Amino acid sequence: EAGVVQSPRYKIIEKKQPVAFWCNPISGHNTLYWYRQNLGQGPELLIRYENEEAVDDSQLPKDRFSAERLKGVDSTLKIQPAELGDSAVYLCASSLELAGGNEQFFGPGTRLTVL
Amino acid sequence: GENVEQHPSTLSVQEGDSAVIKCTYSDSASNYFPWYKQELGKRPQLIIDIRSNVGEKKDQRIAVTLNKTAKHFSLHITETQPEDSAVYFCAATSYSSASKIIFGSGTRLSIRP
Numbered sequence: 001e002a003g004v005v006q007s008p009r010y011k012i013i014e015k016k017q018p019v020a021f022w023c024n025p026i027s028g029h030n031t032l033y034w035y036r037q038n039l040g041q042g043p044e045l046l047i048r049y050e051n052e053e054a055v056d057d058s059q060l061p062k063d064r065f066s067a068e069r070l071k072g073v074d075s076t077l078k079i080q081p082a083e084l085g086d087s088a089v090y091l092c093a094s095s096l097e098l099a100g101g102n103e104q105f106f107g108p109g110t111r112l113t114v115l
Numbered sequence: 116g117e118n119v120e121q122h123p124s125t126l127s128v129q130e131g132d133s134a135v136i137k138c139t140y141s142d143s144a145s146n147y148f149p150w151y152k153q154e155l156g157k158r159p160q161l162i163i164d165i166r167s168n169v170g171e172k173k174d175q176r177i178a179v180t181l182n183k184t185a186k187h188f189s190l191h192i193t194e195t196q197p198e199d200s201a202v203y204f205c206a207a208t209s210y211s212s213a214s215k216i217i218f219g220s221g222t223r224l225s226i227r228p
Contacts, residue, residue, distance in 0.1 A: 033216075042121075042204045042218030043159065056215060091158065103149065104216075106158040 002026070004107035006092050012113045018080035021110045025073070025094030032069055033104060034077050035091040043091055049075065050097060079112075087114045117142040119207050121219025128195055129227050136190045136222045138205035142215075145207040148181060148188045153221075154201045162203075163190070192224075200226045 005024040013019050025032050030051050035043035046065065048056040051072035060067065064083070069075040079086055089111050093104040118141045128134045140148075146167035151159035165172045165179045165188065172179050178191040188207075192199055202223050208216035 040221070042206075042221050044218070045216055048216075058215075102147075103161045103164065106160070108158050 004092055004094050004105050006090075006107035006110055008110055009108060010111050010113075012115065013082055014115050015084055016081040018078065019082050019112060020076055020078045021090050021092075021112075023075045023077070023092030023094075023107060025075070025092070026105055029094035029096050029105070030072065031095045031097045031102075032075050033091075033093040033095075034067060034075070035093065037089045037091055037109070039088075046077070082112075082114045084114050087112055117145075117207075117215060117217050119205060119217045119219045121205050121222060123222060124220065125223045125225070127225045127227060130195055130197060132195055134190075134192045134195055134199070134224055136203055136205070136224070138188050138190075138207070138219050140186050140188075140207040140217075142207065142209065142217075143186070144209040145186075146209050147207070148179070149206050150179060150190050151204045151206065151218075152201045153204065159204060195226050197226050197228065200224060 007022050032049040034046040036046055037043045045059055047060045047067050049069045052069050065079055067077045089109040091109045092107040095102045095104045121138045149164035150162050152162045153159040163174050163177050163179050165181050170181055176193045181188040202221045204221050205219040206216055
């Protein structure tokens with residue numbers, strides 16, 4: 001079974017430019033997460049989807065970040081315009097939502113560098 | 116807001132000795148506590164988890180304990196090996212439609228040969 005797929009793996013852009021990340025979750029997983037991980041820190045949840053509905057986007061900086069999960073499968077995360085402080089690894093994870101908690105499977109991440 | 120604190124931030128142990136990493140959480144509604152291992156440049160991977168209806172869970176050399184009253188949970192690794200060197204993250208969440216999963220800041224574990 002294929003794991004969570006993310007692309008690109010690396011992205012270098014200049015500040016004020018737009019950037020987009022793509023995630024394909026594990027087949028059948030209804031819950032999808034986007035995280036940002038800064039160096040030496042734990043993942044920070046940006047947004048969580050249950051199917052196509054964003055059920056938690058309280059940590060998403062909505063002035064410049066947007067996300068979508070059309071048809072409840074693939075998802076894209078966009079930053080426009082990017083700032084220097086956005087440099088981080090952006091992780092996508094998916095899970096099969098079950099009562100009482102469930103394992104999240106992470107993708108390899110996209111390492112974003114904003115110059 | 117909700118918070119998960121993790122200690123220590125770095126831990127160095129002799130190969131064969133035990134390692135213990137501790138976390139505390141603030142949201143009393145939390146009922147699921149996973150632990151992730153992240154090797155350098157790689158994705159986090161679940162190594163063990165515990166739900167609020169049990170106090171301890173063990174999987175070979177790894178065990179997790181949970182004290183809901185004190186809002187503490189800990190990861191125990193026995194007979195440590197070089198391949199245990201990594202960053203370990205605890206997390207806490209409650210599974211409802213408005214739940215958040217919050218990660219600790221991580222513990223960098225180094226195993227000395």
